[in-house]
Amino acid sequence: MKPIHPNNKPFRDFLQFWERYCTLEDYHAKWASSHMELMPVKRHQVLYDESLSRKDFFVVCRGMLANVDTAPGKRRILNIAIRNMSLATTSHLFSDSYAAGQIVALRSGYVLRVPYRYLLETLPQDPCIQALVSVFNNKQQRLLQLVRRSCLSNSPRERFRQFSILLPEILAQTTQREQAELLGISRDTVQKTGKELLFATRQTK
Incomplete structure (x- = not known):
């Protein structure tokens, strides 16, 4: 995985967002640069399909992602993520239950892809990684709760x-x-x- 340049604007914006929730050290930026992939995405681009057993965490820097039901017939959006939100390919980091359908880009933009293994190996001992995962999980749970209420x-x-x-x-x-x-x-x-x-x-x- 090619390291992300520290002056990359979407990456800097992500670090500023992360810093709202904990005090970042220099090594956090280096960890993110070397363990995350910054992906420019185009509208309608498929980032994940349920036929692929991949465990990835997608963070939206710019644009919009959705988990969509691809069953024959009318398309249904199951989940959605705007800037500073995320989607994952399983129900949670410790799950083997993969998301149904696909994760697609509804808007062009930039997405950070983080393989689960990098989060899991660092999560137990790093409060900032814990805070980051918790913030994204809470944002997604709140959105889904509000959609259900609607x-x-x-x-x-x-x-x-x-x-x-x-x-x-x-x-x-x-x-x-x-x-x-x-x-x-x-x-x-x-x-x-x-x-x-x-x-x-x-x-x-």
Whole structure:
């Protein structure tokens, strides 16, 4: 794995994000540079497929990733990650249960790929690695919990209303089609309900 140049902008941004949660030493930047792969990704690029038994952790520096169900028929987004979030190829670092479908780039950008083995060999003795993994896990769990809360209603329109309230950052960065695929509703419902909410917002101003 080719070391990442320390002056690389997406890599520097990642280190600044990491430093919010612990005090980094010089060796942390060196560890990340030599054990992570900075991947430029294009929209629709497949980073993982369930047919491949790979254990990788993907950190979004720029762009957007999604875990999508590739079963025949209508595509469904199972999980999503925007900047400073992550997706993994198993349910957690110690799991042998691989993610269904594929992990794909919804937007072009930069992603850090970290093989599990590098995290696992360092995790027990390094609080900063522990903090990093914990932060990404907590972010992903919170997003999935909020998506589930949005989908509690049987009403497609209510699902979208709750989604717009609970996950405004995801709403702002996704297309209507992606929102429909995440919530399990039609794009037409997203479009109509979005217009209703926009009209209601303007009326209250």
